[in-house]
Amino acid sequence: MRLSKLLSDAPAAATMQVDGFLDGRALKWGKHKRIKVGKVLRNFHCRTCDTQRTFVSGDELSCLGLGDNQISIDATLQCIECQSSVEIWFLIGSNGDISGVAPEVRIERYTENLRDRADRIDSHRGPFSDLVKRAQLAYENQLGAGSIVYLRKIFELVTFGVAEIAEIETKKNNGNNQPFALVLQQVNEVRNIIPRRFSSDGYQLFRELSNIIHGESSEEEALQKYKPCLQLVLGVVDEVSRDNEYARAIEELGWNVENISEITGGGVA
Incomplete structure (x- = not known):
């Protein structure tokens, strides 16, 4: 198998044997x-073409040596239709020489610079797409707390946005913000933006995000x-009613949920 196959399948992290590419x-x-x-x-969603297109590299790629077991590869890819270009970068590792x-090589790090010219096919779209993109990039660069910061920001923006539309007061008399838990409770009473049964209280998701950010x-x-x-935050944004997916996400977080079987087998929460 040629190395291009592994690169085309990024960010898959499986180790694969490829044909030699450094002439020994x-x-x-x-x-x-x-x-x-x-x-x-x-494959990306090309913004110029406004549809899914294949982006392709040239015949040669730029390779940088990092030792006996690692190399860095830079590639510029062009849309086959309009020639819009994007850049991608790979850190390739090997157990041997x-x-x-x-x-036998693997992709240890993968980064895209789509430069507002393309989007991932599976990327979230909508008013918070830029924050979702930043969260995903932070995650892929192994910045755990950094990725969660963007998720909490989305949750806050959604909650305060609904509060503004519903004319819910978010400020105290002295001008300071009301406690987020209070604002969220009032918002959820007017418009249920989170599944009623995905936790014992709606503040649980915000608390989970905050604990991670504050180093706990x-x-x-x-x-x-x-x-x-991410799945739960996007569920809030999109008002997704696929309760079985919420339940799986909750179980992964280890939250204490009563009667979770009712979520996986019931209707809209």
Whole structure:
């Protein structure tokens, strides 16, 4: 298998054996080399075309040596229709000599610079898409608490946005903000923005996010909690009624939920 196949499937982290691409010679640290490993193909939503398109790299990719077991690869991809370009970067690792005839390699880090020209096919769309994108990028760069900051910001914006529409007072007489728990309770009484039974109280999600941000979870724990927290926050944004998905996310977080079977088997919460 050529290295381009592994790169095209990013961010899959599986270790795969690929055809040698460094001609059997170690690429010293800090040295660049152009490599021919096949074209990298990635599907994005092209903003110029306003539809899904395949973005393709050139015949050669730029490779930077980082030692016997790691290399960095930069690639520029163009939309096959309008030639809009984006950049992607890979950190490739190997358990053995990466310059071998058939090295076993894996993608250790993957970053995209879509430059407002394209979006991921599965990316969230809507008024909070930029914050979701930033959260996802922070997560992919192993910034657990950083990714959660954006999720809490989305939750706050949704809650205060609904409060404004419903003419719910969010300020005290002295001009300071009302406690978030109080605002959330009042908002939820007017318009149920969170499933009534996904926790014992609606403030649980905000408390979970805040505890991570304030250092009560390690970075590893924050990264583990990111996906279920993302799912719940997007559920608030989209008012999703797929209760079985909420239940799975709650179980992953280890929240104490009574009668969770009613969520997985019931109707809209």
